[in-house]
Amino acid sequence: MGDFPVDTILALIGIVIPVAAFLWEFVIGGRRRLGYRVQMDTPVTGEVEAVFPGVLTQLRRDAGAHMRDLSIVLVRIENSGTSTIEAADYLAPVARVGLHLRFPQRRVVGMAVTELSDQDLADSLGPNSGIGVREDTGGHIGVIDLPKVPLNRGDHYKVLAILQRSEGSGEYPDPVLLGGIRRGRVTETRSRTGVSRVMLALMAFLVLVIVVQFVVTLVEPRPDPLDCASGKLTVVGSSAFEPVIRDAAAQYGKRCTGAEFVFDFAGTERGLDRVTEAGPDPSLITISDGAKGPGYPALLARPLALSMFTVIVHEDLGVTDLSAKQIDDLFQGRITRWSQIGGPDLPVVLVDRTPGSGTRTLFERRMLGGGRTERPHQSCTAIKDTAGTYCDVPVTKDMHKAVAEIPGAIGYSELAEARKADMRIVTVDGVAADRQRAIDRSYPFWGVEYAYSNGDLPGDSLAASFLHYLTADIGAEVLRAHGNEPCGSALIEPGRCDPNR
Structure with a gap:
């Protein structure tokens, strides 16, 4: 639908129409309104009895009427608008008469005012008020002339009439109240026991607007937020941080539909080598479990998060x-044997990451004081049947597999992934791996995750937008959900994420 703002137009219609209907019904059209309601219209088949106490004695009767083929009508006249009706608001030219209650095919043989909502109305409906009975059009239409009665909002009075057929047969035509109101109208009202037709129509209209808006939302693609970037970004490097990056990229892709991600997490060293060899390329970044070291001078670091690691055992x-x-x-x-530290009498099998792994480098720095005994490479698959005591693996998922399958094995891993793999996690000096304990330095095995690019990233590139998203937007919550604390968080002291520290 192009740039035409259909959803905005529909929203405005959904607001304007109900407001206009309200103003017309209650402010303009219904502000001054006199209504009438026929509450009873029934033939008399037996003796005439009083429906209301004392009414029959008040009836004004035609002395010459033959009391047969009679009917009784009760009409309620009310102020059904929102403003007071004054005597001067009636438009009838006769001085005292304001309304005419007409009964086609019947003549009036008796009438009385039977109910007043306010006793002060009695002064306007007395014998000298102009109220009276007459016949119109050759005696075929009975008329009760009603005075110009001032009515406050909600006021009403009722007129009871005894009528006699003047012509025709069958059912009588409905009584009609005629007259005019200044800046208002006289209208027939009905007792409302359900939802009015106007309200039903308005509700149906609003439902239709909502349905159309929903359909338009489904059909018309929403524009991406202003801070989104489009294009293709390849992310390589640390397998320990792979799940975090994949989840964050999935969330970014939902928000920014023009973004495409490709992943190749083969380890920190391989990632650093690949970005270095590719040269300046804003569509390629790598993730590292720690600082890159001096061997990659062209790579620029962007701190992402304080990350948690743990020691795992069989x-x-x-x-x-x-x-x-x-x-x-x-x-x-x-x-060399677990029995030396209170465990079972099994040989210790060390499962290590291959040289160049960021997680291995971090483990050596945090837990081994920066040095270790050098050992030749051995496959963890190969030592299962040879009673070997050492092997190494290239990526995190292989670490989990080896420690879980080899009796007596011990290794290390990123915390969230170890939990997801249901590994046996050990505490260090009684302190469990926890983000806050790493922040306050009571837990030792933590590191800083970095993203590296070859040279500066253009501000409008997908890489720059995604890295900003990771630490300053919903991506930061993804980091926290995986047990990490975004760099730049108020919980992390300044300089804690400095790659040179």
Whole structure:
């Protein structure tokens, strides 16, 4: 539908029409309105009895009338508008008469005013008020002339008439109240026991507007927010941070429909190498579990989040806590059997990440004091049947698989992914892995995740927009949902995410 604002037009119609209907009904058309309602119109088949106490004695009767083929009519006259009706508001030219209650095919043989909503109305309906009975059009239409009665909002009075057929047969035509009101109208009203037709029509109209708006919303694509960017972005690097990036990209794609993401998480070192070799390319970034080191001078860092890591062990070991010294002794080869630290009599099998892994580098820095015993590469699959005590894996999911399958195994992993894989997580010196404990430094195994690009990113690029989204928009909540704290958060002290620190 192009740039035509259909949804805006429909919204305005949905507001204007009900407001206009209200103003017309209650302010313009219905502000001054005199209504009448026929509450009873029935033939008399037996003796005439008083419906209201004392009414029959008040009836003004035609002395010459033969009391046969009679009917009784009760009419309610009311102020059904929103403004007071004064005597001067009646438009009838006769000085005292304001309304004419007509009964086609019947003549009036008796009448009385039977009910007043306010006793002050009695002064306007007395014998000298102009109220009277007459016949019109050759005696075939009975008429009751009613005076110009002032009526406050909601006031009413009732007229009871005894009528005799003057011509015709069958059912009588309905009584009619004639007259005029200045800046208003005289109209027939009905007792409302349900929803009025006007209200039903208005409700149907509003439902129609809502349905049309819904259809337009489905058919017409919404424009992306102003801070969205389109294009294709390839993200490589850390397998530990892969689930976070995938979830955040999925949320970004829902919001910014012109964005396309490609992933290849083969490890931190491979990611850094790939971005370096590609040269300046705003459509390629890599994620690293820690600072890149001095070997990649062209790469520029953007801190993303404080991330949590944990030590994991084989389920059957029953180990739930290790001290920082025990972890260091295990990975340095000083503890070789679990029985040495209160565990079962099984050999310790160290599952490590391959050299170049950001998670491995972080583990060495945080938990091993920056150094370790060097060991040759061994496949975790190969040592299962050889009673080997060491192996290494390239990515996080392989770490989980090896530790879960090899008895006596110990390794390390990003916290959220270890929990998702249902790994046995151990506390360190009795302190559980927790974002707040990492922030206050009571838990030692944490790191900072960085995004690296080869040179500066253009401000309108998808990479720049996505990285901003990760730390300053809904993406920050994705980071927190995975147990990380976005860099720039008020909880993290200034400089904590500095890659050179």
